[in-house]
Amino acid sequence: MTSDARHETLHVAKCLIDMLPLGKEKEMLPSLAKRIKQLYNNMCFSPRLFAQFLTEHVEKSILGRLFELYYILSVLLRDTLAIRLHLILQMMDSDTLNAALYELFAYREDIGKAYVMSLSNEQSDEFFMKDSKYFLNNDTVRLERIKRLYYVLQRPDTNRKSCIGRLLLMVFYETIERAKKDILCHSNHGNHEKDFIFQYLASWFFEFNQDSTMTMTEFTIEVLQLASEAESDIVPDIGILLFIYSSGCRQLVAEGRDMLRIFDIMDWITKGTIDILEKGDSTGSLAVLLAFAQITLHFIHTDLSYSTWFENTFSNLKTTTLTKRGHGVLLKTLEDMIPYEIPSVLQIHGKALLNHTHDTLFIRLIRKRLLELGVDNSLKKYPSVFNQPLQTSSSTASNAVEDQVTLAVESFVKKNGVIPTTVLQNFVFRRQWFIATFLPSLFSWNTNDSTLMSAKHQLILALKEKGKIPESIYNEYINK
Known part of the structure; x- marks a missing residue:
């Protein structure tokens, strides 16, 4: 030029x-x-x-x-x-x-x-x-x-059948995500009356009752295969299986049978995951079996952690039996699950595959999602528990958020009481980060400048009036 x-x-x-x-x-x-x-x-x-x-x-x-x-x-x-x-x-x-x-x-x-x-x-x-x-x-x-x-x-290039299939799969993954959040991230395990039924249903499966000939792993794969072959677009509510499985694990622990059953349970999960990956999983079975592994190792505490099991099963060349084809299916499925996975599991999958895959897009998507969730995305080490994902460096993260709060308050003053566009965009496109990270930082932000402090309170009020602050969080703020 x-x-x-x-x-x-x-x-x-x-x-x-x-x-x-x-x-x-x-x-x-x-x-x-x-x-x-x-x-x-x-x-x-x-x-x-x-x-x-x-x-x-x-x-x-x-x-x-x-x-x-x-x-x-x-x-x-x-x-x-x-x-x-x-x-x-x-x-x-x-x-x-x-x-x-x-x-x-x-x-x-x-x-x-x-x-x-x-x-x-x-x-x-x-x-x-x-x-x-x-x-x-x-x-x-x-x-x-x-x-x-x-x-x-x-769009003319839209594959209609593929779109419907992906919408159904999204509903399926979201069901798993909600159930895992309840089971892995909350200390309250729900309705005890329902748990009584779940424990009984769990006893129908070999994992929790050695006298049974039906395994939860095989049953799940079969159910999802039948659903995928059905004429109607039905999405099975797989959440109930996860709650049954969770109840079974907790009952094993309560009865002291967990250490006797853990090896059989994990062997079935490992065998099932490798099998469906080599066949080319298109039913969502991998997501459920990984959830089974996570729930098992969340409740049954042994020297085996989920991160160690995942690495040995899928990425360690000395221990994995997964072929190159199966590895490709694994990456594609995990990539589809990224928007619906809990943060700690994303950190585990990302670190385990960081040095064992040439798929830089997968690692980039993992890091981007972790950044959106406001947690550590360096993939340098594993989180120790599912309900506590690794956080970003306290000094770097807190300073970055504090800078954003300062800019938001100053912009609110300059624009004569108009909520900054960046704040509204964060509410729309990074809502979890906005509520969990930005709002607490805004509430605790302090300065000797009385004008800016007044502007901070006015900004909070403006956000509340526009429905950007949940009622419970706002009440905590005004009651402090």
């Missing part, structure tokens, strides 16, 4: 940025489009540099507006290749693009649709997963999210 082409490209990019707050695009965009066309025809315009400069120099809070004008320019220049939607989409990181499209669908659905149709397959897949999970997890759903998911599903 010549220096003249670079200069001219940056000049028209700055002109477009200057237009964003003016609201006069009807009068100004046609002349800018005419200038771009002249430059492009004379080989003095770089479409890629133009898109790159815009994404790097426009504030995130007005990216929706940028997308609007960029789209109008693309329509005015549709007889050339000067302005292409996919170029600006390529320049953005996932979180920024997510927020920009979300904002755009709030007021220009037609333009939002055009951008969705121009997403790469990887971007489209990511938004399908993100919006589908939101759709399934919330009783009240924002229309913007529904519209975006709707147009992702409408």
Whole structure:
């Protein structure tokens, strides 16, 4: 690219940025489009540099507006290749693009649709997963999210059968996630009346009763295989099996039979997981069998930890019997489970496979998810218990969060009482981190500046009025 082409490209990019707050695009965009066309025809315009400069120099809070004008320019220049939607989409990181499209669908659905149709397959897949999970997890759903998911599903390259299958699998994994949180992360093991029934049902299986000929492992694999072959799109509620299994483990411990049964139990789980991986698991059986292993080693305390078992079974070349094909199925299944896995298990899987896989994407996705959850993502060591994932370095993490709180309060002052966009985006896209990490830091934040302290309380009140702070958490704050 010549220096003249670079200069001219940056000049028209700055002109477009200057237009964003003016609201006069009807009068100004046609002349800018005419200038771009002249430059492009004379080989003095770089479409890629133009898109790159815009994404790097426009504030995130007005990216929706940028997308609007960029789209109008693309329509005015549709007889050339000067302005292409996919170029600006390529320049953005996932979180920024997510927020920009979300904002755009709030007021220009037609333009939002055009951008969705121009997403790469990887971007489209990511938004399908993100919006589908939101759709399934919330009783009240924002229309913007529904519209975006709707147009992702409408893309010509969408595999409809695959989409339905993935939605069903998401429901399946979420059921497992909820059950594991109750069993592994909460000290209260639920309804004792139900537990009486669960313990009795557990006695029907060999793992908890040596006189039985039916194993929970084989039964689960068979049930899920039958469900996958059924004509109707039925998602089995596998959570009840996990609660039965949990009750069986606790009963073994209570009766002092746990050390006698642990080896048979883990042998069946190991055999079952290797078998389904070598056959190419597509039923979700691996997720359940891994949950069985986690529950077993959570309640029955021996020298064998889940991290040691997982490493020996799947990643240690000296001990694993898994073939290369089975390892590929393992990685694909674990990757699908990342959005629905509890933090400590993510840390274990990531560390165990860190030095034994060439799949850098899997490790990158693990680290990204752990970062979203606000816990340690270095994968340097294993957590010791399931309900206490490793936390980030206290000094680094606390300072980083405190800096974000300070910036939020200062921005709230500068914007005359308007909640900063970054705070709202964190509530939408990093809700668990927002509630578990950001809000406690905001509540405890202190300064000698009385103006900022007043602003802090006003910001908290504004967040409460907008429904961004759960009632129970807010009551704890005001009662301190």
